Amino acid sequence: xxxxxxxxxxxxxxxxxxxxxxxxxxxxxxxxxxxxxxxxxxxxxxxxxxxxxxxxxxxxxxxxxxxxxxxxxxxxxxxxxxxxxxxxxxxxxxxxxxxxxxxxxxxxxxxxxxxxxxxxxxxxxxxxxxxxxxxxxxxxxxxxxxxxxxxxxxxxxxxxxxxxxxxxxxxxxxxxxxxxxxxxxxxxxxxxxxxxxxxxxxxxxxxxxxxxxxxxxxxxxxxxxxxxxxxxxxxxxxxxxxxxxxxxxxxxx
Amino acid sequence: xxxxxxxxxxxxxxxxxxxxxxxxxxxxxxxxxxxxxxxxxxxxxxxxxxxxxxxxxxxxxxxxxxxxxxxxxxxxxxxxxxxxxxxxxxxxxxxxxxxxxxxxxxxxxxxxxxxxxxxxxxxxxxxxxxxxxxxxxxxxxxxxxxxxxxxxxxxxxxxxxxxxxxxxxxxxxxxxxxxxxxxxxxxxxxxxxxxxxxxxxxxxxxxxxxxxxxxxxxxxxxxxxxxxxxxxxxxxxxxxxxxxxxxxxxxxx
DNA sequence: CAGATGTATCCGGAAAGACCGGAATATTCA
DNA sequence: TGAATATTCCGGTCTTTCCGGATACATCTG
Numbered sequence: 001x002x003x004x005x006x007x008x009x010x011x012x013x014x015x016x017x018x019x020x021x022x023x024x025x026x027x028x029x030x031x032x033x034x035x036x037x038x039x040x041x042x043x044x045x046x047x048x049x050x051x052x053x054x055x056x057x058x059x060x061x062x063x064x065x066x067x068x069x070x071x072x073x074x075x076x077x078x079x080x081x082x083x084x085x086x087x088x089x090x091x092x093x094x095x096x097x098x099x100x101x102x103x104x105x106x107x108x109x110x111x112x113x114x115x116x117x118x119x120x121x122x123x124x125x126x127x128x129x130x131x132x133x134x135x136x137x138x139x140x141x142x143x144x145x146x147x148x149x150x151x152x153x154x155x156x157x158x159x160x161x162x163x164x165x166x167x168x169x170x171x172x173x174x175x176x177x178x179x180x181x182x183x184x185x186x187x188x189x190x191x192x193x194x195x196x197x198x199x200x201x202x203x204x205x206x207x208x209x210x211x212x213x214x215x216x217x218x219x220x221x222x223x224x225x226x227x228x229x230x231x232x233x234x235x236x237x238x239x240x241x242x243x244x245x246x247x248x249x250x251x252x253x
Numbered sequence: 254x255x256x257x258x259x260x261x262x263x264x265x266x267x268x269x270x271x272x273x274x275x276x277x278x279x280x281x282x283x284x285x286x287x288x289x290x291x292x293x294x295x296x297x298x299x300x301x302x303x304x305x306x307x308x309x310x311x312x313x314x315x316x317x318x319x320x321x322x323x324x325x326x327x328x329x330x331x332x333x334x335x336x337x338x339x340x341x342x343x344x345x346x347x348x349x350x351x352x353x354x355x356x357x358x359x360x361x362x363x364x365x366x367x368x369x370x371x372x373x374x375x376x377x378x379x380x381x382x383x384x385x386x387x388x389x390x391x392x393x394x395x396x397x398x399x400x401x402x403x404x405x406x407x408x409x410x411x412x413x414x415x416x417x418x419x420x421x422x423x424x425x426x427x428x429x430x431x432x433x434x435x436x437x438x439x440x441x442x443x444x445x446x447x448x449x450x451x452x453x454x455x456x457x458x459x460x461x462x463x464x465x466x467x468x469x470x471x472x473x474x475x476x477x478x479x480x481x482x483x484x485x486x487x488x489x490x491x492x493x494x495x496x497x498x499x500x501x502x503x504x505x506x
Numbered sequence: 507c508a509g510a511t512g513t514a515t516c517c518g519g520a521a522a523g524a525c526c527g528g529a530a531t532a533t534t535c536a
Numbered sequence: 537t538g539a540a541t542a543t544t545c546c547g548g549t550c551t552t553t554c555c556g557g558a559t560a561c562a563t564c565t566g
Contacts, residue, residue, distance in 0.1 A: 007302035010263035015306040039555050049260035053268040067360040073326015074383010107320040130327010
């Protein structure tokens with residue numbers, strides 16, 4: 001039986017400090033030292049070392065994550081095949097609907113807005129590429145959750161819980177599972193006022209080779225999504241888009 | 254005299270490995286070990302430790318940078334004041350010109366496209382948020398370079414050189430400095446075919462409290478930018494935008 | 507402006523833990 | 537299926553981290 005070996009403490013600490021720098025949006029040795037209950041001089045050694053990498057830099061006497069993270073984040077996205085294939089289709093849908101269209105993926109048990117395209121007067125209440133939310137509070141998340149293996153769903157609920165965002169948020173695992181069953185039946189997910197009051201969305205899963213890669217969603221004001229004609233229209237657009245993307249993803253150049 | 258202490262080797266190596274993972278877009282112990290001339294087992298210890306952080310994950314038997322970089326990159330951008338203030342103005346200009354509008358900053362001696370807004374049929378030859386290029390090959394870069402302290406300019410040339418991208422690229426430091434002088438006189442920078450054939454751009458610096466924060470640029474096909482009427486029109490739009498942003502940056506809520 | 511308080515940096519030796527050879531699995535490929 | 541290659545596991549040695557204490561620097565404060 002392999003003895004679960006502990007990670008290299010120096011590596012673990014380095015990244016712990018990185019995360020604190022991120023959280024605090026910059027800090028000095030003493031502030032971090034008190035958080036980690038380590039001597040200032042030790043933390044200083046780390047910061048000094050981190051500062052020698054491209055990932056951290058010192059401005060105004062504080063150590064920060066450097067803009068290299070923006071470079072990596074941007075390039076990572078740019079070289080992702082799903083993004084490449086999706087972007088033109090998303091722009092197309094925006095030009096037709098003038099709403100907010102997003103590509104969401106699962107990341108560490110949460111819904112990550114991978115990319116979004118905004119119409120001229122699209123509703124945008126604080127979503128952006130890079131934003132994360134609990135999976136169960138948004139249609140895009142539920143469209144993904146519905147196609148994850150049962151064990152993984154349980155694991156996520158276990159790990160993350162079912163945090164309540166608004167009065168509409170589903171907080172009971174059984175209710176959630178019923179809803180996911182419904183999503184699988186319909187082939188799409190809908191929500192309104194679950195994440196943010198006044199905002200609703202429709203979402204469809206992107207499934208390739210039996211595997212859920214993410215979901216496309218369209219965000220609209222709650223009022224409009226409750227209109228079933230408009231809802232149908234939007235869902236249809238999403239499904240068309242997904243079909244094209246699925247094909248291009250697999251067979252495109 | 255302080256003895257220049259070496260960075261913690263473990264920290265340096267961890268980030269070196271991170272960079273290799275990024276470069277190779279995923280790898281295993283042996284591949285990295287041979288690059289760094291270290292035993293496989295040592296590299297394994299690092300990968301194991303990195304995998305315990307949010308920054309690296311293991312898929313398909315390989316270790317990769319995780320999508321957490323997209324989260325950080327996206328959020329870092331989203332919480333940046335210059336971005337917040339610039340975005341609406343950039344959208345405005347796009348709606349007026351239907352070209353590609355970008356916000357560029359200096360990052361580690363290179364031009365980093367921090368954000369961009371695209372018109373419907375804007376020219377887009379591989380620029381995107383996160384893309385970097387040498388400063389001297391693009392108008393946005395020159396608009397920044399022109400307002401950096403002389404020492405910093407020399408340092409960048411020293412460190413990065415003046416790489417040739419096309420026949421139009423400036424490769425002589427003296428010629429570059431003359432051009433930067435010209436930029437300071439005019440208050441804007443222009444280029445065409447220096448970075449990519451067929452693409453040209455105009456850019457103006459964003460200066461607040463005597464400090465250069467970045468530049469706004471508009472990308473257009475070479476043909477159009479050579480038309481001096483259109484050039485003037487574009488430069489004027491950029492200057493108006495910069496004025497608004499400068500004011501909002503300082504005095505906005 | 508001097509003194510006081512807090513923070514950052516520097517140093518060197520003790521103690522912790524990274525390092526790596528070698529063995530055991532796991533995976534790939536013919 | 538067997539050989540070859542890659543990954544994972546282990547434990548003792550010895551390099552490096554770690555940290556107390558000293559010093560430099562910055563910021564208040566009366």
